[in-house]
Amino acid sequence: MKFKSIYLSAALALFLASCSSTKKITAEPISVTNITPKQAELTDREEERWSHLDILMDTIPGMSVDRAYKLLEGRKAEKVIVGVIDSGVDIEHPDLQGQIWTNEDEVAGNGKDDDNNGFIDDVHGWNFLGDINHENMEFVRILKKGDDGSELYKKAKEEYDAEYGEAMSGKQRMEFFLKADKAIQDALGKEDYTVEDLESLETEDAMVNSVKDVFKRILSQVERDEFISQVQSGVDHFNSKLNYHLNLKYNPRADILGDDEDDFNARGYGNGNVIGPDKDGAKHGTHVAGIIAQLRGNGIGGDGVASEVVEIMPVRAVPDGDEYDKDVALAIRYAVDNGAKVINGSFGKYYATHSDWVYDAIKYAAEKDVLIVCAAGNEGTDLNQPGGVERYPNDNMNGGPEISNNFLSVGALAYNLDEGLIASFSNYGKKDVDVFSPGVRIYATTPDNNYEFLQGTSMASPNAAGVAALIRAYFPKLSAAEVKQVIMQSGLSIDMEVAAGGDANDMRAFSDVSITGKVVNAYNAIILADKMSRMK
Template sequence: MFKNKIKYLFIALALAMGPFISEAQNLTYKANWQNLDLVSDTTFGISTEKAYQELLKNKKAVNVVVAVIDGGVDISHEDLKSVIYTNPKEKLDGKDDDKNGYIDDINGWDFLGGPKGDVEFETLELVRQIRALNPKYENKSTDSLSKTNEAEYLKYLNMKNELNQKLTEAKNNLNGIYGFKTVLENMVKKMGKENPALADFEAFEPTERGEAQVKKVMLNVMKEEPDFATFKKEQIDAAFDHFKEQVDYNYNIDYNPRDIVGDDENDPRQKIYGNNDVTGPDALHGTHVAGIIGANRDNNLGIKGVANHAIIMSVRAVPNGDERDKDVANAIRYAVDNGAKVINMSFGKGYSPHKDVVDDAVKYAVSKDVLLVHAAGNDDMNLDLESSKNYPNRIYADQTGTAAPSWIEVGASGPTDDASLKASFSNYGKTSVDVFAPGERIYSTTPNSTYTEEDGTSMASPVVAGLATLIRSYFPKLTAPEVKNAIMQSVVKVNHPVELMIGKDKKTVPFSDLCISGGVVNTYNAIKLAESMAKTSAKK
């Protein structure tokens, strides 16, 4: 689960510490910046527009199905409805016309749904692991255990400590946001205006310490976010909801919504369950991802996706909480069996109890020449370290190898070619992350034909998935490993150091220490290389 984490944690810290200003907020982000060119547009996008203008005019292309395994996609969005996948072998008639086990799977499938509705919130995998071990170890001590159980028991204690820390942090954030929100709302009442301006906050006379602190913060906020109503809704209210969801659902040992699905949650290899609601109760994240990949470029609406021949298949497997391994595995298999040639996975978690099940699905995708694109995560961690885990990953648990030739791990970059290029939140790894791509303040589609900016490797991953889809559209004979090679070998190398937080210390490191390729993906370069590869292959 990566959803909205960066925005809301930043808000909590900013409100707790005072001035609501960051270096990122002071930057100017050009519209469609992720697709612009560093030289001609002076912003470190991936040169998609340049590729369309100079390399792809009048070239033939085929449609490519790209699966968005996520929380759901608004398939009726004005900028997406023309590019949504439709199952040609299925009718909306209450029958399994194509005999694949999934009734009425017209636009994809929902592994979080069932006869009783759809799962929106979930616990962390950490919580589920503790819950499973509670009957065995709760109220036990090492003295009462055999030697064979000691390691598992110590792991159990460590997980409980981790959960307690997370829950305490979430409660503190919730209380902080609640206090700020309450004082702010009372101040606005006193002003007598629903949407006060900067001048109203400047004129406001605090009557107690809390109001003075909130005024100080809001004076900074209103210089950066002049529309109070938008700021209040999208940041204060949304942050409150986010931390409340963490306390009530994500970190709640007593919460388990799986009865809604009606599957056997203890059977990781069960395949037939779910429903055909590919939008679900919260499709913000998945819709945003889908738009980055393939929003209609030619309808004069909204935004421009990277790939102009992408067909978006929504496979719902990621709740507001940690995804379950069986759902991820089934989503990958469903996407492959229904024609996806690229799969975007903008999700991740710290524990994977049934990694073997996911690995088997990944191996299946690799055997069918499918390219998997995965977000590296938003914890500013070095994934090369043994202590840093982000699942799923390309290393098979049974030690039979990796999915590396058909798997791209993506970190997030910003628009400026300087020391701040690495997005502050992005995970990295000299041997674990393949490439970087734009992931800061990416403007894309959101439910009900709206649009907004989001941050995260969740946004960087679909930039790369869109590029992979674009290559497979224009050069369909290239294999998944060849497409990956074209992307890796055509990056714009970053030859200057970048800033990195290691613990509490800010350090500068070579960008080549952050990923295997040492650069940011580039559509223009990748298309030129892919064309050369396709010509060479045709001569053989």
């Protein structure tokens, strides 16, 4: 009887397996041929979620996320923790609250390291910046250490002089516009004015007469209050650069955080407040987290790529300014040690003083089977041009071979299938950029229950990371390296010339601006992941 029961159980299990979540996916991958360049015409709702739509039906380079979910209906998934190394995450946002990782072994607010992981009260992640919002650029920190005669110091000094000069010039230019606006207001005797007001204005004020024609041209394109708002934003931008990014006397690391950035063995700094000292500073990280995890189909905001299967682990390590190598290396290790299977890094810089710490952290993540997805950068440059700059973090030390197989670099797409397919700001490179995904006007969560369109390779990276999380959730047999392979191999090849860096005079085949020449496609990725998983 017992013998028969075993056979019956086995037969039943085999039957259930054949008609449940392990059923083989037989769908054919999609491909794109004979594209006629076109500008996308989107409804408001389509624009809010264009990255989820399908290139064949909607004539935009979306990732076919909606179509992928149809393949996954009825299949079981494991929860996947995604580490978001960023500026902080508003974990109180209603569209993210149920999607945030919780350290079940930590007791909130008791001032103890309950799980003995080296971090006190890390209930939802860790904040390596403490109460810092603003930071220097890395080349400024190099200068502050003194002239050691090195080429690095000389390069940093040259960059500082150029950046400082541009910031001062920009600030003066913006402040001149504000002074001219005030002079026009005084001459007219009113605060708001139009092109017609300027045309009828007669005055002996030399400043007003010198700028009248310029202001008329500007106000023929935009209303006065919007223009002045943009000018004031410019003043604020340049003031921030001068007060924080380029300020040689500003030392938040020592004065606010109390940490030595050059001592990798000095740990335990920061705190468990993953939002940061104020929610405004968490805007970038909250948007990135939303792209991956904001709730799907609830009728508000956008839709997360992998919201049904992920938990976001916020790791705050990216200030307004350049991140520290120490923080990035420890943030990667924190996410790995606490269960993340995918890490998103929407940050980067062009100087590094302890890049070896970050390289070691990337290799550590590889050893622990964790995939790192990283933004390619927003300078609109070829990362592999002769004599080009090196962007950090990366996985090919000093331009050499890749140090690991778990690092995916992502460039940004716009939503037009024409020469502007690559976002004008996106970096590219035949050796340093793996794939492209949507990064222009991406709609996602921002602090205080808000949603906004933002753009950058910072948005392209979490779109790809969301696809990676879907694969890891539904096909847990696949390693981090295999998930990277799936994303790269399953992408859509687009036979089209694009304007590299937004330069119409630099047209290149799309196949030549990244390693794969492909666009991330969730539908194809699921098909390939299923096939590879069955071979294991």
